[in-house]
Amino acid sequence: MTKPRSIQIAIWLLYIRLFMSAAAVALNLRLLVNPSAEENAKYKIDQLTGGQILMVFVNLLLPAAAVLVTLWFVRRKKRMPAILSSVVVLWFSASLLPQLEMVLGVLILFFLFSRTAKAYFLDQPIPQPGQARAAAKEVGETADGADAEAADPIDEADTLPAPRVRVDPEVEIRAATPEDAETVHSLMMAAFEEFRAAVPPSSALDETVESVREALRGGEGAFILHEDGNPAAMVRYGINEDVITFFRLSVLPSRRRRGYAKRLVKWIEQFGIGRGLNVCRCKVRQTAQKNVNMYQDMGYEIVDQELVVRETGTVKALTMEKKLGV
Numbered sequence: 671m672t673k674p675r676s677i678q679i680a681i682w683l684l685y686i687r688l689f690m691s692a693a694a695v696a697l698n699l700r701l702l703v704n705p706s707a708e709e710n711a712k713y714k715i716d717q718l719t720g721g722q723i724l725m726v727f728v729n730l731l732l733p734a735a736a737v738l739v740t741l742w743f744v745r746r747k748k749r750m751p752a753i754l755s756s757v758v759v760l761w762f763s764a765s766l767l768p769q770l771e772m773v774l775g776v777l778i779l780f781f782l783f784s785r786t787a788k789a790y791f792l793d794q795p796i797p798q799p800g801q802a803r804a805a806a807k808e809v810g811e812t813a814d815g816a817d818a819e820a821a822d823p824i825d826e827a828d829t830l831p832a833p834r835v836r837v838d839p840e841v842e843i844r845a846a847t848p849e850d851a852e853t854v855h856s857l858m859m860a861a862f863e864e865f866r867a868a869v870p871p872s873s874a875l876d877e878t879v880e881s882v883r884e885a886l887r888g889g890e891g892a893f894i895l896h897e898d899g900n901p902a903a904m905v906r907y908g909i910n911e912d913v914i915t916f917f918r919l920s921v922l923p924s925r926r927r928r929g930y931a932k933r934l935v936k937w938i939e940q941f942g943i944g945r946g947l948n949v950c951r952c953k954v955r956q957t958a959q960k961n962v963n964m965y966q967d968m969g970y971e972i973v974d975q976e977l978v979v980r981e982t983g984t985v986k987a988l989t990m991e992k993k994l995g996v
Contacts, residue, residue: 679776683774685741687775688741690771691737729763735878736756743966747790757779773932798846810900837889839897839898840897840899841930842896842900846886848883853894853901855879857922862874869982870981891906904924905935909942909947924961932968942984950992951991955985962990969992971992972988972989973990975987
């Protein structure tokens with residue numbers, strides 16, 4: 671999910687606050703190591719004890735640590751921890767320019783409490799003024815690094831005067847069999863069509879119904895997500911020792927932004943845990959930063975990278991893993 675303006679501004683303000691904390695530490699180090707006669711007479715630096723010096727630097731480093739923790743919580747979309755740590759940032763507004771630091775702290779809290787920030791933390795669609803539906807597309811994960819991502823929906827504006835009651839669709843995930851090869855292939859083709867012009871194009875477009883059927887017969891697995899009884903998304907997987915690897919995650923373009931991609935990934939993780947597996951793995955193109963961010967938000971880490979060379983071009987793929995049951 672793209673960060674809303676409120677989150678972007680809050681992050682920039684946090685970086686400014688971090689810079690001010692670093693400047694305060696540097697200034698105090700300079701005073702301690704090489705004070706002038708006037709500074710020594712004013713601050714009585716030569717009379718400070720070790721304990722007093724330690725307390726000074728603890729008070730200087732605490733706000734910097736609070737800023738770093740807040741940035742980490744924002745990245746991980748932990749709303750309440752981010753707000754609490756930003757309160758700590760506001761509390762320690764007394765190093766270089768206390769008034770400015772206090773203003774920065776208040777602004778950070780203001781932006782973290784905004785409606786768009788709340789939607790970001792909850793993985794909900796970002797409210798867009800004058801629009802009933804956000805048009806941004808998210809890209810999820812595949813075996814060669816291209817895929818279709820999804821978040822939650824925003825209802826279109828009702829043209830009738832009376833408000834429309836929203837009815838959530840019935841969603842069910844089922845295991846695929848070789849007889850479902852045509853459905854799996856159809857979902858994959860619809861989701862990956864937009865990557866036909868990519869360099870190189872996704873290898874998913876080279877697959878056929880028969881190749882999918884043979885893969886399902888040969889030990890590969892797949893799950894199909896049904897919305898109101900109709901196939902809307904799917905993911906394929908393979909198991910090797912204690913690792914489950916998912917790929918070809920596909921969501922129909924007309925069913926995106928409903929959280930189906932993440933739901934399928936979580937389903938794969940729970941399936942792996944139920945089988946006693948220890949690692950869930952996937953691959954993503956390095957250039958697909960939105961993909962990388964989505965999986966990092968879900969707890970995945972980059973463990974390897976490789977250069978994939980094809981006749982149609984080259985692409986750098988990142989291997990990402992998550993420990994299961996931790």
